[in-house]
Amino acid sequence: MIEIKNLHASVNGKEILKGINLTVNAGEVHAIMGPNGSGKSTLAQVLSGHPAYQVTQGEVLFEGENLLDMEPEKRAHAGVFLAFQYPVEIPGVSNSYFLKAGLNEIRKSRGQEELDSMQFLKLLKEKMKVVEMDPSFINRPVNEGFSGGEKKRNEILQMAVLEPKLAILDETDSGLDIDALKIVSSGVNKLKSPKNATIVVTHYQRLLNYIVPDVVHVLVNGRIVKSGGKDLAMELEANGYDFIREEMLQNA
Amino acid sequence: MSTENNQYVSEFTAFQHNGAAKSPAWVNDIRTSALAQFTEKGFPTTKEENWKYTNITPIAKSQFKYSSAAEEISADLIQSLMIDGVDQHVIVFINGHRSKEHSSLSGLNDNVVVTNLIDAYASHGTLIRQHLSKYAKMHESPFTALNTAFLNDGLFIHVPAGTYVEKPIHVLFISAEKPGEQTAAHIRNLIVVEEGARVNFLHSFCSAEKNANLTNVVTEIVAGKNSVVELVKVQKESESSYHVEDLHVHQHRESTVHIFSLAVGSAIARNDMSVIIDGESTECNLNGLYITSGEQLIDHHTFMHHIHPNCPSHELFKGILMDKSRAVFNGKVYVEPEAQKTDSKQTNRNLLLSDDAIVDTKPELEIFADDVKCTHGAAVGGMNETHSFYLKTRGITNESARGILTVGFAAEATQKIAHSALRHHVDLIVVDHLRKKFGTANLPDIVHA
Numbered sequence: 200m201i202e203i204k205n206l207h208a209s210v211n212g213k214e215i216l217k218g219i220n221l222t223v224n225a226g227e228v229h230a231i232m233g234p235n236g237s238g239k240s241t242l243a244q245v246l247s248g249h250p251a252y253q254v255t256q257g258e259v260l261f262e263g264e265n266l267l268d269m270e271p272e273k274r275a276h277a278g279v280f281l282a283f284q285y286p287v288e289i290p291g292v293s294n295s296y297f298l299k300a301g302l303n304e305i306r307k308s309r310g311q312e313e314l315d316s317m318q319f320l321k322l323l324k325e326k327m328k329v330v331e332m333d334p335s336f337i338n339r340p341v342n343e344g345f346s347g348g349e350k351k352r353n354e355i356l357q358m359a360v361l362e363p364k365l366a367i368l369d370e371t372d373s374g375l376d377i378d379a380l381k382i383v384s385s386g387v388n389k390l391k392s393p394k395n396a397t398i399v400v401t402h403y404q405r406l407l408n409y410i411v412p413d414v415v416h417v418l419v420n421g422r423i424v425k426s427g428g429k430d431l432a433m434e435l436e437a438n439g440y441d442f443i444r445e446e447m448l449q450n451a
Numbered sequence: 452m453s454t455e456n457n458q459y460v461s462e463f464t465a466f467q468h469n470g471a472a473k474s475p476a477w478v479n480d481i482r483t484s485a486l487a488q489f490t491e492k493g494f495p496t497t498k499e500e501n502w503k504y505t506n507i508t509p510i511a512k513s514q515f516k517y518s519s520a521a522e523e524i525s526a527d528l529i530q531s532l533m534i535d536g537v538d539q540h541v542i543v544f545i546n547g548h549r550s551k552e553h554s555s556l557s558g559l560n561d562n563v564v565v566t567n568l569i570d571a572y573a574s575h576g577t578l579i580r581q582h583l584s585k586y587a588k589m590h591e592s593p594f595t596a597l598n599t600a601f602l603n604d605g606l607f608i609h610v611p612a613g614t615y616v617e618k619p620i621h622v623l624f625i626s627a628e629k630p631g632e633q634t635a636a637h638i639r640n641l642i643v644v645e646e647g648a649r650v651n652f653l654h655s656f657c658s659a660e661k662n663a664n665l666t667n668v669v670t671e672i673v674a675g676k677n678s679v680v681e682l683v684k685v686q687k688e689s690e691s692s693y694h695v696e697d698l699h700v701h702q703h704r705e706s707t708v709h710i711f712s713l714a715v716g717s718a719i720a721r722n723d724m725s726v727i728i729d730g731e732s733t734e735c736n737l738n739g740l741y742i743t744s745g746e747q748l749i750d751h752h753t754f755m756h757h758i759h760p761n762c763p764s765h766e767l768f769k770g771i772l773m774d775k776s777r778a779v780f781n782g783k784v785y786v787e788p789e790a791q792k793t794d795s796k797q798t799n800r801n802l803l804l805s806d807d808a809i810v811d812t813k814p815e816l817e818i819f820a821d822d823v824k825c826t827h828g829a830a831v832g833g834m835n836e837t838h839s840f841y842l843k844t845r846g847i848t849n850e851s852a853r854g855i856l857t858v859g860f861a862a863e864a865t866q867k868i869a870h871s872a873l874r875h876h877v878d879l880i881v882v883d884h885l886r887k888k889f890g891t892a893n894l895p896d897i898v899h900a
Binding site for chain 1: 836837838840841842843844845846847848849851855856858859860861862863865866893895896897898899900
């Protein structure tokens with residue numbers, strides 16, 4: 200589904216990603232773990248097209264198309280979705296308007312008919328059940344006054360409505376209590392299918408107890424230094440990131 | 452005296468002697484001294500600190516004719532300006548002259564007076580004399596002097612002690628073109644709200660058609676002890692017209708006043724808004740939103756005068772600027788030595804949607820008490836890239852994202868309006884205006900948390 204080849208990216212002239220190689224196929228869940236400042240969030244932002252990051256080398260193919268040439272909205276139309284670590288508050292604009300605008304743009308780009316308000320509301324109510332969200336959130340301004348957990352649930356609700364092919368979850372577990380973590384993870388799991396793929400970016404292993412990955416990658420200093428099965432995450436949890444650094448030193 | 456003022460002198464002479472002015476003799480005396488004040492100083496120039504950023508030469512150079520009577524307007528126009536979905540008391544002024552035909556005040560509390568000044572002199576002469584021209588000082592603004600020279604008619608409202616006016620009072624000021632002329636309406640409003648009374652006002656300034664008229668308003672409001680008063684002003688006159696208002700609010704102790712100014716109209720619009728907090732434990736909320744486009748210039752000068760202890764005042768003014776337009780915000784807060792425990796906050800935020808738009812924002816704090824909390828902040832910036840990116844990752848196009856975020860920016864200001872129907876009314880006007888300016892019907896309605 201997505202092929203990342205030798206990706207280098209910098210922000211304000213400082214190189215953060217130093218040659219990422221990663222292939223994710225349909226039906227797979229990949230976890231990207233790493234210490235703070237390793238470049239995990241940068242990778243998520245670069246794949247979504249954040250204008251602050253400059254790609255200096257490499258390429259990314261999404262279903263064979265050059266992803267890096269596309270504007271952020273075109274990437275969304277193609278089926279890429281980023282669940283933000285820090286979702287933005289938009290006062291004065293209702294959650295339902297915001298989501299309907301996004302969904303209809305995506306449908307339009309795919310040659311599908313736009314949904315009218317009634318059709319959309321029906322869909323939205325169904326999807327809200329996936330993340331156990333109170334119907335009063337429909338008409339509240341986007342994320343305004345939401346708790347941390349509510350914001351993250353709202354991200355997964357957006358994912359449920361927009362039905363992306365590739366979902367990138369950026370530190371979706373940060374700030375969540377165990378109850379919210381379960382709800383959010385179960386939402387993600389319900390949306391999983393053989394046709395879509397998920398990249399889970401996280402610092403901690405605990406999220407991966409709920410969203411079980413097929414492959415775990417360890418990102419250190421802008422490079423993937425180790426990949427393995429879900430056991431690798433357990434190893435990291437037990438030993439911390441230092442053992443990876445030690446391994447790297449020994450191999451050097 | 453400049454030649455620009457000659458026309459006003461000859462008009463004044465005619466006005467004093469042809470019976471157009473229907474007010475008592477003591478008003479004539481005020482008028483005469485006001486004309487002397489105006490002719491001595493003339494129109495302000497940008498050399499004066501108070502007018503540094505607002506060049507009113509187009510007003511000074513125009514040949515406005517004093518409007519001596521109300522023009523005909525259609526009932527449909529009035530209907531289109533009503534607050535949607537709620538009962539309201541309506542009084543209409545056309546070029547400064549009350550229109551009985553278009554007003555509808557049935558159901559108003561028996562003891563509440565909503566009328567025009569000329570009619571009120573007979574019944575409320577003493578009250579009017581006690582307050583008229585006591586707060587708006589003619590030597591402080593040449594426009595106020597000019598307004599006072601032509602002081603004749605305008606709004607008079609009296610809300611007696613303890614009265615709750617359930618429905619909002621909607622005052623419509625329509626600027627209508629007299630064919631072949633640029634008219635000047637010098638509108639004089641006096642509102643006296645007595646102790647413990649509660650009332651909400653909507654002042655709508657609108658044009659009947661595209662015109663280049665001058666609307667020059669002076670409004671004096673007295674908020675009695677423990678009263679609660681809200682004034683929402685909507686200024687959406689023709690974008691080729693000129694608008695000046697000098698608003699003075701005098702608050703007595705324990706009163707609460709909410710003021711909101713929505714300014715989207717006129718080529719040049721200047722709003723002076725002064726509040727005197729004259730009593731302990733008195734609260735004022737002074738907020739506004741201006742949206743400018745084309746080559747419009749909209750100026751707000753606010754003055755919050757704290758005289759007594761324990762008074763909070765809050766100001767939030769937001770601006771959205773497009774094209775080659777300009778805006779000015781000058782917010783002065785003056786805290787007297789006696790006014791300990793003052794809690795004053797002032798914020799001005801501007802969203803520039805064009806590289807050619809200019810905003811001049813200037814806070815002025817003069818604090819002479821030592822135990823106070825006074826903060827101020829001003830911000831000027833373009834569209835927030837992080838916010839815009841968030842919307843785009845959901846498939847929303849760049850243009851729609853701009854529209855959505857602009858609506859959201861405006862909402863933070865309009866949610867300060869206390870009365871829910873007035874708030875909704877203003878929201879509809881804001882979004883309707885933005886839809887026209889963005890050239891798209893596809894903008895969200897404002898919702899509040």
